[in-house]
Amino acid sequence: MSGHVFVVGADLRRLVCDDVLVPTDRALRVTAGWRELLPSELVTSEDSDGLCLDLRWNGEQRVLEVPGDASPRLWLVDTVDGADREPDSDGTLPWLLDGARQALAAVARREVRRPVHGRARRLVALPALGTGWGGAAGRRGTLLQQLLPVLREAAGEHGFDVALVLRGPSDLAAAQRVRRGEEDGWHLPGHLRELAEDLGERARRGQLAAFVGAGVSAAAGLPTWEQLLDELAERSGLDDALRAGLTRLPAQDAAALLARELGREQLEAFVKERFGPGRYALAHALLADLPVQELVTTNYDPLVELAAADIGRELSVLPFDDAVPGRPWLLKLHGDAAHPESVVLTREEYLQFGDSRAALAGVLHSLLLTRHVLFVGTSMQDDDLIRIAHQVRSAIPSPGTEPRRRSGTVLTLREDPARARLWEQDVETVAMAPADTQPAEAARLLEVVLDLIVCLSTPPTGYLLDPAYRGLLNDEERALAEALGEVERAMPARASTSATGEVAALLRRLGSRTCAEEQAPADGATDRVDDRLQRQRPG
Template sequence: MAHRSHPERFAARYRVPMSDSHVFVTLGDITHLECDAWMLPTDSNYSIRPAWRTAVPGLTDEVIARSKVEGFGAGAIKSTPIVDWPTTSPLPVLSAVPPKGLRGPDDLVELGEAVAEFIRVSERSTRARPQERRAKRLFAMPEFGSAGGGGALKKGEILDVLLSQARVAASEHDVDVVIVLRDERTFALAQQLRKSMNGQWSTLTPNQREVIERLAELARSGKLVPFMGAGVSVSAGGPTWPDLIAKLADGVRMTEAQTISLNSPGRSALDQAAYLREAYRREYGDVSAFGNAVADAVSTDRYGLAPALLASLRTEQAITLNYDTQFETASVDVEDPRTIIPADGSQGGVSDKWLLKLHGSIKDPKTIVLTRDDYLGYNANREALSAIVKANLITHHLLFVGFGLADDHFHQIVHDVRKAIPTSESNKLGTALTMKADDLDQALWGEQLDLVVMGSADDQREAGRQLEIFLDAVLAHATDGHSYLLHESFESSLTASQDQLRRKLMQFRDTLDEQDREDASWPVIERLFQELGG
């Protein structure tokens, strides 16, 4: 018989009012995700698995020794930060997980306490660190507590506790938490659990929830194509346009008058870039210096939450105007690598799934589209790329994320498609997630795109955070896999009806003999069992 834990029993230990704090769930690599702090699992002896040391340079024995505190080994303290860690990198927080796995309710309570203490210690330890990109601090946790002592057979109970305790502690400290998973079965189960919990995605409006259901259905049917702009990369350190211009201007000598003219309110962004490219050519004798400077300015060490969530959707196709590689890296981490179009030499192999980089890549700086000349020459040089976008607009539903619909090339593509096919309220080209309400955007694009506003002009950081919550909901509702159903590690996590179905399917499989398996239909049945974890 399957057993289910009761997370409210643990949540009751922390009687705090619910805030708008949020717990995200994504696939990915926690060491590649931009966040304020992350949980580094250990034990009372400060043992750290070799994989963590390999993935995170700097986790030396000397660093661990300096971070030791009295009471950690005895269990009085469950979390402590790595000391003197660079403020430019997410802070690792050593967290002692239950040492003998999970054997009963007391171990689940201990697990919940470890989650709560990690969040409390992380909030205290990051107060003096810069917080510029998100409206709330973000703390990341891997799945943990399932090794040894039968813990691996209680994944559902573990996820219940992780989700519920993270939510309570996040509310208490007014922070956000993301649980980063590597295993697809655990991820599928986590999303099913979240959808059954009350109060998830409470900050979303009824209209946003309706859009989420439509987008999730499109994702499940293979019709959704993310179209990403610069806003997707900002939370991981990607520059806004003014930031990019400022960084590029720092690389060349300019008079005060030139600087004032460059940044004048009426100056076109394309002309700003054109002036700077010419300045780089004059100073360095080669326009390639400008492309290299752009690549350096937009490069990031980690990817943000939005690229991770979009990559976890595992869509067949994706399009971006961004030069950076955040989405590509996240796609590799969710085991869904992409073929890059046009090829930039970065991928090791060819995938059936692709990412179209319309404006070039930092992997090949000469492909970057940034100045007015670049835009004017785009149609002549890249008609094939534009044709791919136009075909997707006709046959798929594009989800525009992270830009303000002001790109000249985008205008040209939509104009061509609008002439080719009629649009109506029930047949729009795509959905655009905008950071603020804009009457002009609505007038220009309302007939072609479903515009969904994330926030207000008063707080763009909070609007960006609401965008992440929106994408988190799309991902959860688009995840309909049940690859955990027949897998032995998840048996104790099933509901009564799931457990009954599992037993019947297993009984059916056990009755099959060699003759049955030689039938032409067997590969189809076998594939179904594999998809369900059998």
Template sequence: MPHGHVFVAPGDLAHLSSDAVVVPTDRGFHLEPYWYETLGLGDDPSADDAARLRPVEWPADGYGPAPGEAFTAADGDVADGDDDERRRVWFIDVVPTRATGGTDGAAELADRVLRLLEAVAADDALAARTGRLLPLVALPVLGVGKGSLGGARGDVVARLVAACTAFTGRHAIDVVIVARHASDFSAFQDARQALDDSPLPDDLESQARDLAHRARRGELALFVGGGVSMGAGLQGWRDLLAALAERAGSPDLVADLAALSSPLDQAQLLQQELGEDLRRHLRDILGCVRRYALAHALLASLGCDPVVTTNYDTLYEQALGDAVGAGPATLPFDDAQAGEPWVLKMHGDLREGSRPVLSRSDVVGFDSGSGPVGAMVQSLLLTRHLLIVGASLTDDNFLRLAHDVASFRETHTARSRERRPMGTVVALADNPGSRRLWQGRFEFVATHVPSPGHTGRAAQARDLALFLDRVALHASTPRYAADERYEGLLLDDEVRAAHDARRLLAAIDGLPPHARGRWRLVREALEASGASRSPDLDV
């Protein structure tokens, strides 16, 4: 069994799938309203609702789990028997006991976090769910809100990374630090880079760096397939079809479905037998999963624009909305806005009035009924580098579009010139046949590194997350360097440079309005580096 890993992801603790979650509080067990959703308390909980979550003998150690009877109640809207959506809730007092802040307060907090994680590791209630290989513990950026350490975010970041890394080095448990703000996310990535502890072999690390370089240059468009959503607990395509047949309540239909080898023919039979009930059953099944996977959040952090998905679920859109602060437009149902992210639902979704591409007849009629959608995908293949994750190049619609583009490129390419690949397929396992079939047109990255005892779908999914984590780390751009609250991460000369950056920003803002415009680009760069203090970070 491998040791754990420290992931960093943008997003919202309430929406990210995990097996345990750490929520900050104080010695009086005061819960801030922005943690209510994470705790399943609703918008206006009663005092009794909050009190039932209070750990036994709080605050003896400064941390502790919600009582056993509150374990499932913390996700009270989860259907009975749906263990995949339940997670253990732990609380930690993030207020330093000493009347000090800065480095001393961050060190005290990090020590408490490490002791909490050791207690989590000893908790019999901790178990890996939704197909994970190792349990995943999620925690926010602790102590920087009401915990009084907001002015020392750099010290907190450095100490939390060190504490979590020490813990995962001793236990087969993964930890994900969930950052709500871009500056926190990039600060954690820089702190991790300083450790230089990549879990990947050299060849995969090099491929992760190459993709990150493309992301930073704005070259990448993203194609998200169903394999990504399986990390959140959704079924694979064949399992989903089987579940739909079982919901129909007809043993004959289940048997007839199993006799068909093609998933498209299976879906065609289901569509014929179930009619409009098919979409209702699909909504019921997909609606059971309300938290996105770690892979969704890591992909959202890359800033790929635009994004195409064949998935009916909205988990990636939710992750992207949490990462950028606003939900993306969903094409073809919404209008795209200049400068705003959008996601193209290539096969539609399950909203009212939408007819998802599901069966053999849907695929055959895709070109005539969804021509503009196909044209958009082909445009991306021609003008961007398409990063394909969670898809195995077996979708008939996508294959036709890709073959058309490949043929078009070859027809218009001089014999002396070699075309760049249309994209990169990030696959769970190596497929020599696919690599040979698409040689020169798509690059392939097989993220799974099999070893004794490290095989199967759960191991493949974790290896994919490790790879995407490294891409996200290298793709991150520093958005904190000029913010005085992160000085604990800077060298002495950098601290002076950050001070000068803030003075320059103040000088530009003091210029007359007619002159200020000449410095717009400089001002934007200073703001992007954190020279303009964001009050949102105090939350």
């Protein structure tokens, strides 16, 4: 079966995947950003520009597997040597594309029995090869136009999934424009394609909010509710009879017993360690790429905010951070591992939620009344969700004979008609696959749907003023870019009035490099999140 090509804004060093293609040259030098993924014993020298590896090419080969058992597996790809010989020639891009083909073929020859964290297909991730030290930095638009078909060809031939990982907003906007012109980029049933088109349009218009459940973080190796209870039971030291009895208790009551056995201090230490910073899943990155301003989660982990920070979107994490006008936010409905005292886990804490944490529930009330909420990774069995949905339903006047307005869409993995009927007054439930489908296959199909939603909702103008994408523009867009270029050149070095600031913000959204240079780099958001999380780590 054919694999799928995802385009995602993320940091390759944090994305959960099986294989990563790393650009290098004939001297086996890589940029400093790859340092944390490479075995220390392979690094022979390093400076501010990069580091050299103690490996050897075999003749004219262009792909080299990094030895070791680390995950993800790294593959070095020469993207510089041929570009250096003729950096501006028409032969540069074909040379780079051939390197991508060779690398993906080499990856396919390595057998993988079980993809990472039980994913249905192996996931191979790569950056836009050749846009750093290679010869395609000034021709990024043309590269993306030609690279995406090469990736689709490899995914079709080898059967694995490919993630083209980009960090710049211009890169993402340009790549999504290329994909929107493809007829066969997504192999989805008609009803799922129509769903993605509807949700993509809602997101583009600012009408969509997102709810992230535990199923999303399970793809990053974090435990579901049942697995969490098993891990706590293992740590508690309960005898076999009591551990067997836990399975017969409601989940919140089992958690209460385990919390009492462990003690609150040990429980909080466990949550802080188990759900601390780590690599995020593809679905985290796709959700962070959505142009939504409001997100809600019952998860304790920081993976959504890390994924957002890696593309320059710093989320205010409520209720721990101050809400900043114009900045997107993420509400941690059941607490945050960085603040383990806030975690809602036991029956008593769930009961207290309705009283002491009513203001947090009110935020979700508001979203259900004013936005269309996309629920991902939740079974809709959480007591707080049920209570909130009932309160919203009670607040909306009965429409009489007309169908009640639904407040959101729940994306489930497999068909469950009874649960869909239970929630039909409040939300539309859409299953990815029939009930007999393997959960991993259904979860992968959910990723493909999210990928299409992101593509359709990405603003189509983020590269208009970036000269590296001039080849993507039609005549009308090229004339507009030239006119806006006059405005760009007239901008002062620093905005001193609100009007100038507004125009500068618009030019940045259209891909202006000049205005972007006046702002903090995208990595700054990641650094701030990293600093905050580092201060909160144990020890």
